[in-house]
Amino acid sequence: MISPLKYNELVKRVEALEMALAAIQRKDTLPEGMAPLTTLAAEMGLSTSKAEELARNCGVMIVKQGHGHIVHEAKFREAALIIIKGAKRKYGSKYWFHPLIGKFTMTVRPQL
Incomplete structure (x- = not known):
């Protein structure tokens, strides 16, 4: 069982990765970092x-x-x-x- 804090942390990491992938797919801008x-x-x-x-x-x-x-x-x-x-x-x-x-x-x- 995952604690609620750990779950929220994982959700934030997945959202950050989704934003980075969206920026990569646009090909006109580089993701941050x-x-x-x-x-x-x-x-x-x-x-x-x-x-x-x-x-x-x-x-x-x-x-x-x-x-x-x-x-x-x-x-x-x-x-x-x-x-x-x-x-x-x-x-x-x-x-x-x-x-x-x-x-x-x-x-x-x-x-x-």
């Missing part, structure tokens, strides 16, 4: 494909909208910083490596 994957990938210095792989492997909400993807901005930044901090690079190599996303390059080092 979401950002284009390409923009965040450029800020972090990652390629779009590695940023998409990072989002999928770290459990960040990723949604296809139009021809691109949008992700939960705060969670993506948090996951990307953890991956970048944990990445290793061999001396003299341009490639970085992290077991979660494999070998990648960084065009810019994000501000940590």
Whole structure:
């Protein structure tokens, strides 16, 4: 049996998700807290494909909208910083490596 407080909390969460899905389906606006994957990938210095792989492997909400993807901005930044901090690079190599996303390059080092 679910308590009334827990039930009301679940109802609010479902309503918030319904509003977010409605905004995604309109395709002209981004839901609150979401950002284009390409923009965040450029800020972090990652390629779009590695940023998409990072989002999928770290459990960040990723949604296809139009021809691109949008992700939960705060969670993506948090996951990307953890991956970048944990990445290793061999001396003299341009490639970085992290077991979660494999070998990648960084065009810019994000501000940590």
